[in-house]
Amino acid sequence: MGEQLPPCPQCAEAYTYEQGALLVCPMCGHEWTPADDTASEDRQESGGITDAVGNRLADGDTVSITKTVKIKGGGGGVIKAGTKVRGIRLISDGVGDHDIDANVPGFGRMQLKSSVVKKVAP
Known part of the structure; x- marks a missing residue:
């Protein structure tokens, strides 16, 4: 032991x-x-968790998607670069290296990687 x-x-x-x-x-x-x-x-x-350019993220932040993201699974589709996502929640038990839980407009609740988002100034 x-x-x-x-x-x-x-x-x-x-x-x-x-x-x-x-x-x-x-x-x-x-x-x-x-x-x-x-x-x-x-x-x-x-x-802590940082966005694509190194800004520290926190629960409740608003972020924008920095590059077009292809959605795998059920309906497929893409989230276009520039899409704003409000009220994110940081998670430590996401699938793979997904560390953000968010409600993406037009897609619903999903997990995102912090490497594809940029924090939007309040």
Whole structure:
């Protein structure tokens, strides 16, 4: 038992255990991979989530899409560059490297990558 497991990123309890490839918290039931834990630590050390040009993002910000984004899945389509998205929410458990949850006009609720948005001044 030379390796110390990290505390739960949800509730910060130290009682985590390994279950296959996952780390599990028995206190709140949160499951995550060690790679997710490393990515969130890197984000915290770098000062949070930033947009395509390096501006720090926060919950509730308004952003604009910097390049045309193709939508995969159900209806398909594209979100055109310049589309404004209001009231974003930052997430740490997005699909892949998607770290923004937002309601995109004309498409509804979806997850976006911070690398394709630019913060709009209030």
